[in-house]
Amino acid sequence: MTPLPELLPATDAAPFVHDLATHGDRPALITADGTISYTELATRVEEAARRLGPQRRLVLVAGANTVEALVAYLAGLRGGHPVLLVPDSGPATRTLVEAYDPDVVIGPVDGTWTIEERRRGTAHELHPELALLLSTSGSTGSPKLVRLSAANLQANAEAIAGYLGIRDTDRAATSLPPHYCYGLSVVNSHLTRGAALILTGLSVADSCFWDLFRAARGTTFAGVPYTFDLLDRVGFAGMDLPHLRYVTQAGGRLAPATVRRYAELGRRHGWDLFVMYGQTEATARMAYLPPDLARTRPEAIGVPVPGGEFRLAPAPDQPDGVGELVYAGPNVMLGYAERPADLASGRTVDELHTGDLARRGPDGLWEIVGRRSRFAKILGVRVDPQSVEGLLARHRVEAACLGADDELVVAVAGDATPARVRRLVADEVGLPPRAVRVLPAPRLPRLASGKVDYPALRAHAEAPEPAPPAAAPTADHDLCRLYAEVLERTDVTPEHSFVDLGGDSLSYVEMSVRLERVLGQLPPDWHTLPIAALPVRPAARPRRRVLETSVALRAAAIVLIVGSHIPLFHLTGGAHLLLAVAGFNFARFQLTDVSRRDRLRQIRAALARIVLPTMVWIAAVMALTDQYRLSTLLLVNSLVGPADGRTEWHFWFIEGLVYVLLGTGALLALPAVDRWERRFPFALPVALAGLGLLGRYDVFGLDARHDLPGGVVAFWLFALGWAAARARGTRQRLLVTVAAAATVPGFFGEPAREALIVAGFALLVWLPTVPSVGTVNRLAGVLAGSSLYVYLTHWQVYPHLRDRPLLALVASLAAGVAYGLLVEQAWRWAARLRSRRTAAG
Structure with a gap:
């Protein structure tokens, strides 16, 4: 060599x-x-x-x-x-x-x-x-x-x-x-x-x-x-x-x-x-x-x-x-x-x-007392912006200052009032208050080094002031209060994002719909942005509205599930598509950049949001009818049977999703696996999807002998949805699409059902949003946010209206939405109770 x-x-x-x-x-x-x-x-x-x-x-x-x-x-x-x-x-x-x-x-x-x-x-x-x-x-x-x-x-x-x-x-x-x-x-x-x-x-x-x-x-x-x-x-x-x-x-x-x-x-x-x-x-x-x-x-x-x-x-x-x-x-x-x-x-x-x-100094130590190049002469008064920043810091005001031709611009982060800042600066510097312009901001612009980005601050100060919109956020629409209300949190600050606060796929839809009403069109990654980084004024209404694909798929899938069960039509595959969407949202909301302990806490919270409303509903039905058994209530029907029951299969999807989340959470609880996920965010779910195919194809013959739970057999769909959320670039997206197209056909022996799932995967992978209109957005948001509750309750609604299938569909959806509202009120009540206990203790 x-x-x-x-x-x-x-x-x-x-x-x-x-x-x-x-x-x-x-x-x-x-x-x-x-x-x-x-x-x-x-x-x-x-x-x-x-x-x-x-x-x-x-x-x-x-x-x-x-x-x-x-x-x-x-x-x-x-x-x-x-x-x-x-x-x-x-x-x-x-x-x-x-x-x-x-x-x-x-x-x-x-x-x-x-x-x-x-x-x-x-x-x-x-x-x-x-x-x-x-x-x-x-x-x-x-x-x-x-x-x-x-x-x-x-x-x-x-x-x-x-x-x-x-x-x-x-x-x-x-x-x-x-x-x-x-x-x-x-x-x-x-x-x-x-x-x-x-x-x-x-x-x-x-x-x-x-x-x-x-x-x-x-x-x-x-x-x-x-x-x-x-x-x-x-x-x-x-x-x-x-x-x-x-x-x-x-x-x-x-x-x-x-x-x-x-x-x-x-x-x-x-x-x-x-x-x-x-x-x-x-x-x-x-x-x-x-x-x-x-x-x-x-x-x-x-x-x-x-x-x-x-x-x-x-x-x-x-x-x-x-x-x-x-x-x-x-x-x-x-x-x-x-x-x-x-x-x-x-x-x-x-x-x-x-x-x-x-x-x-006399002790030989050097001291910085100002910045030569930042001095400004405003209305004949020589001003050192750095000294003004120091003055405000002593009053616990985070600020950055710029000298302009005829005014001192003071950008202020936090809740300091402009009037107070203007008075402090004018009194100290000797400028008339009219020569001090205060720019309130959620946070000061900073470079990657953490220093204040003065060029960005100057550009902001020189930008023309936009006309105030008719629906600008007020105290009633304070974003932190909105986040606190939807997520039942009392610790919301402008530095938090939706995922920081433990937001999940259930609360995501309600949060996005309510934010859009306040702010206008939302950025695609709004759920990962700090609240302070969201636009504080409504964006101009776009000519063409769009709907996030995962929300559209959730709404469409629950309609297909209920409509096919009535049956108003026969378009099956919605539940398995929901399993893929669940994997997609799992990656977005549970696998955030927080610690392993916090990730596990988020997974536990997601499980609670699924398991508790399910068990409450099943218990209520059991109290009134003999439709379900104890194995259904405990979500173990797929494990202990009876296999020939007429109604116990109703909740196979929820059982499967719970088992998948429990298994995935246990896996990620291992420090090595948590590190692999952070290091290889796309490769890990692809590998898990490969393992899941062992159950899909029953490689070891276990399903034939032991009737494996649906969560094991269909796990590969969840893992592929997870991979879809992590896919970056054309090659990775293409890999997920090809994997779905190669493995879904033959699973049911129903080409139309399989085509529906593959098409849903393609939309999830390639189109972050789909064209829509405002009315459809609102309706889809309600249905997607209530999809779990509609799935739970529709079994007790549509059988009474079989002779009027369209009414059965509408009633089933309405009942699920109503139960969802009741559950959300219960969560909020529990959050307030915990808050009072914490304050008292």
Whole structure:
């Protein structure tokens, strides 16, 4: 085999990349799926570097906290190729691809990590020192990039590893995105010392993040100011994290009170808080505050990192001792790039003018007192927006400020009233109240780094104010109250989504119908969006209405079931189609991004919503008639019989669905299976569908001998519906469609019935919505939301109206809807009772 150096460009990579293999079998990457050693990581990196070839090329890598993204980043550096590290998707990446025309693009395509070689050689002249290109803080997606060398990366990684005292036994969670310089510095500094990375894309607001952190014996994680807001919300102060050694903070100024509070928390629990200061132009870090000073000097950024130094440059209109902070050190960038031709440039700067106004305290610690470039002159008054933000923060108001020509724009998140904010700002700054414009918002726009997205804020401030719609949401239509009412929850906040709050397929229909009345047309993924991200004003009514396919199928299936039982017509297959839709909704509502424990709680709640109303109805019928037996009430008729009963088969579908949910829940209760589902969300249900085909085709002859329950025989339909919800891209959708078309025919021996099920699968897979009209939407919503209750009750309704089949159908549907309303009232009553007991206890 040709030695690797002979296959690579002559440009040297940073030593921390060269030296990966020297750390041997020590853990390098810890993921939810297992551990990768440094030896294995080095092998993967070198294999990927060989694929990139010996000629230096501009390599764009979609940054993500995944093994594939990290290997691609390191392989580019190992091969001496300049790496353009970008967000893993979205318009920012497309903008940079168009602006810089990379030779190679590495990233996910339809869920598969791919290397796209756009040309064999290179279209660029690349300076020998150029190693990495990053977007400047706040300019993600802009053509302006920071040019960094391998020496920059190594120097900053060594400095950070030094002052943090990183050990080879440390395990750092990737709590920030790698295309953000702070997140990348965590990666580089820990690889420098042979420490491990707990590789995850989860947020600190996700309980699964902390499950993984504890399981991996995590010792550190990084946060920006917004991270600490999230930590407060999730109860970080009460968490048991026995291996935590230190927490780092950068990415913007953290309020001194918060610094002091977290430093004190760390002192009590045995970990340190490092407050740091940096910019992308300095390869991440320029200063840090020693942890023992965080409680006494929380307003300071501290001292320069090893190898760096500060000075003050004169700044106009500033008091003595205050000037622009200038940094010099081996981690200062080569310069900026604004066009492809700049990639050929060498060093154009020797020191970094930060744009921050600073002073040095008597104790030698540096402090930031303002931002030079953000000063604005409004009506003759010089205003520092950052100071205004600090003022409002002291009054517990989360805000971001912008200076315009004749006004100060203050965006405010939360429930602070505009009048109060305007008064606070006007009194402090000396502006007339008319020059302070307050923009209330559910939340401030933020970049992936957690910093406020000021360009987006400015665009919002400059957008023309739309005319207020006639039906704008008011207090009566408060979305949180609406969610709380439908889901019987008392803990709803704007940060929650429908799935966060335990919404399921039964409540989904009612929620979507009621939301549509308030907001207009809903986005397709509304159930996964935080409430605050939903439009706060009704969208313009579309000319053509649509209906979600799963809702349409549920409504149509229950009508077909009841109509065929009467019989008004003979179109069977609706129950088996409902089983597929149940699998589809199981993936959407029970398999969310919450912890395994919360997933199991959601499955238990879904089972309760099915089992309890069923048993109540059957018990009521048993009290009045001899139609059912105890085995029917206990939903075990398919297990214990009697097999020749005339009515016991009525509830085979509900029994089957309950067994499927119990079995699937038990499977997902296994930590390994839960990890597989998150790692292979499409492959797992496909594999389960394959196992389910053993029952469908009775491979072992068990059905013939023991009369297997319907849930076992038809499980493959549920699993295929699950796979349909997880299918991404044409190939996966085609696989589900072909699987249904190949396995459903022959199951019943009724071509029309089988064609109905296959057609329903095709709609579910390929069409998220179907054309509709408002009246049909409302009717379908009611029927779909009541489908379980219609199925339960219609057996006791239609036999009395057989001679009038159309009336029998309408009465059966109406009875089910009425029972559904009664059940929902009972759920709400129970929720209120639990709430009162909780408050009393």
